[in-house]
Amino acid sequence: GEDVEQSLFLSVREGDSSVINCTYTDSSSTYLYWYKQEPGAGLQLLTYIFSNMDMKQDQRLTVLLNKKDKHLSLRIADTQTGDSAIYFCAESRDDKIIFGKGTRLHILP
Amino acid sequence: KAGVTQTPRYLIKTRGQQVTLSCSPISGHRSVSWYQQTPGQGLQFLFEYFSETQRNKGNFPGRFSGRQFSNSRSEMNVSTLELGDSALYLCASSKGQGAYEQYFGPGTRLTVT
Numbered sequence: 001g002e003d004v005e006q007s008l009f010l011s012v013r014e015g016d017s018s019v020i021n022c023t024y025t026d027s028s029s030t031y032l033y034w035y036k037q038e039p040g041a042g043l044q045l046l047t048y049i050f051s052n053m054d055m056k057q058d059q060r061l062t063v064l065l066n067k068k069d070k071h072l073s074l075r076i077a078d079t080q081t082g083d084s085a086i087y088f089c090a091e092s093r094d095d096k097i098i099f100g101k102g103t104r105l106h107i108l109p
Numbered sequence: 110k111a112g113v114t115q116t117p118r119y120l121i122k123t124r125g126q127q128v129t130l131s132c133s134p135i136s137g138h139r140s141v142s143w144y145q146q147t148p149g150q151g152l153q154f155l156f157e158y159f160s161e162t163q164r165n166k167g168n169f170p171g172r173f174s175g176r177q178f179s180n181s182r183s184e185m186n187v188s189t190l191e192l193g194d195s196a197l198y199l200c201a202s203s204k205g206q207g208a209y210e211q212y213f214g215p216g217t218r219l220t221v222t
């Protein structure tokens with residue numbers, strides 16, 4: 001398909017790890033991104049990974065890339081209430097950034 | 110370093126009117142991209158400007174236009190507004206052109222009545 005796909009909702013207990021999954025479409029995408037959007041705000045670039053990498057870790061965030069399956073995931077360790085937001089997966093394609101529809105992460109107490 | 114700023118933050122217009130939105134990129138960034146965000150369609154790319162030239166365009170009608178000034182500030186204009194143009198319009202800036210690290214502003218919420 002032509003779309004970047006991600007599940008719409010994820011509920012996680014506070015303190016647990018959150019894993020948000022995404023499939024992208026263009027095997028030649030150079031960059032793959034994760035953005036975070038809190039209510040009423042713009043998008044915050046959380047992290048990005050070059051297509052020649054398998055993994056990138058940045059504090060509580062771990063990005064895994066499986067190029068063969070065109071699968072990208074974002075793991076948030078020790079999920080906190082402040083992590084409640086919509087998370088967008090995106091790929092670079094034709095010199096543009098193409099976004100998925102976003103995964104709403106809900107934190108359970 | 111100041112982030113991307115967009116003005117105004119909120120706007121209410123009526124059908125048939127036109128609107129101009131403004132975006133000031135991060136200092137030193139020369140590329141500005143515009144996106145439309147709606148609940149139904151998600152985030153859709155409008156266009157990108159680099160060094161005052163439009164270098165990429167999404168699938169939007171000609172009513173949507175933009176420009177970039179020599180100081181990298183950008184404006185987008187929507188003419189003959191339709192109800193479906195109600196959306197959050199986001200601007201993003203980056204140092205280089207194309208799909209690179211883009212940093213977003215808070216957006217302008219446009220409501221068309």
